[in-house]
Amino acid sequence: MRLVRYRSPLGGDVARSGAVVEVAGVDRVVDLGADTLPELLAAGSAPLHAAIAAGAAAAPLLSDVRLEAPVRPGKILCLGYNYRGHVPDGVDPTADDPDFPDVFVKTPNTLGGPADPVVVPAVADDVDYEGEIAVVIGRRAKDVGIDDALDHVAGFTILNDVSDRSWQRRQSQWAMGKCFDGFAPLGPWLVTPDEAGDPQDMLVEVVRDGVVTVSQSTATTIFSVAFVVSYLSSVMTLEPGDIISTGTPQKLPAAQGSHRPLRPGDAVTVRIERLGELTTTFIGGPA
Template identity: 55%
Template sequence: MRLISFEADGREQPGAVVTGPDGTDRVVALGDLSLAQILEHGPRIAAAAGSADITALPTLTEVKLAPPVRPGKILCLGYNYAGHTQEQAPPFPNVFIKTPNTICGPGDAVVMPPSCTDVDYEGEIAVVIGTRASRVPQAGAMAHVAGYTLFNDVSDRGWQHRTDQWALGKSADGFGPLGPWIVTTDEVTGLGGRTVEVERNGVVTVSASTDAMVYDVAFLVHYLSQIITLEPGDIISTGTPGRFPQAQAAHTPLTPGDTVTIRVTGLGELTTPFVSMEENR
């Protein structure tokens, strides 16, 4: 099933997307359920949502989507696709952290601060944790995964490369578009054989198979949980494939008016416009 958050009555509310007999996606509000309940019991909630009078529900296009989760921790992978920058895979996962202030929703504009003059994008699949995971074995790690969503790891390379610590370049306000929904593991059991595609202004700059991922989801949950307790709603962003050589050679920093779209087979697509701070006033 697809889980979302949407804006209603001045606050973000959880919901599920159901498809009516006419093929239209509609939204079932999930009331006062907690995030943990929703993520842990997605299949059961899907059954309840399916019993609703679908034709009376608002369509997906009629609601304003918010980030599907507000993660307490955002753990990201660098160089996790074969051929991305390095000829050989790193001996251990290359993990860095983005801060929660980066999260924004599907369709939200990323506002580029004046001090950020080398803004870049990376299209990724994010793993959403469903149940608390602490020092879990690899064999049981997938039981702690609720599902998957899309993530744009926006960075300012100038800030990122000022030091050997990446946090400031990765963590400007709004530099983490997330969504549009979480596809739960009862619908998507694994990431194998999917195509990750990224467009900038309608031009495809990345197209690669998830089969090129160096470290898979089960290993990442196991590995990270050895020292960090993962909580419901936390995300692990699994890294970006490298750009096409011609796209990388022609790459320039993002500018106001640019749009980036990420799409992954079976997970949907996430489109983000980029604007200047002056345009956002």
């Protein structure tokens, strides 16, 4: 299932949950009520499937509603350096793997919806993008084992970990470069595990200016989703709706060589196999 939070003028512009379904080749949004997506998923999939089947024919067009971030996480936890880079033939690709994930946080002010533009701050002169798979926690997780970790996942969505490298380089901790307002666009929907499939077998791509700048499979990640959920839950309780963003692959060599910081007017699309696309536009701040 593709599950969303949305607002519609016909519904009084109040946030509701919904399911995106294709009817006669067109995407529509079936209303699922005011409960959050983690609350709906906690009740089981059978009521959701029944509601979707009953409401699909009369559902409004997806293009007629405004999507919000699919969840409002209490915590946004992110990984750095979780994809292996290219190595020459004959070299062990795991030789430089770290022993533990590099974990940092993005604060709640960073969260943005899939249609929200990102303001390029006047004080930031090296804004960059990172296309990532975001894991959505569905069941409370504390001290869970790797074998049970995926049972605590509600689904997957897409996060653009927007970052300003100049602020990131100012100090050993990354928070100031990662936590400008709106620097975590999320969406467009939550894809449930039955439809998302194996999280260690997805192609992650980023497109900028019509050019693919990132293209790499999650098969090359150092730490699996199951490991990361288990690892983080050994320190903190993961609550329904929490987000774990699983890191970004390196830019392709040509893209790295021609890279320039993001400016107002730019747009970046993150597309992930079986999860869809998240396009973020960048704008200038108030004069």
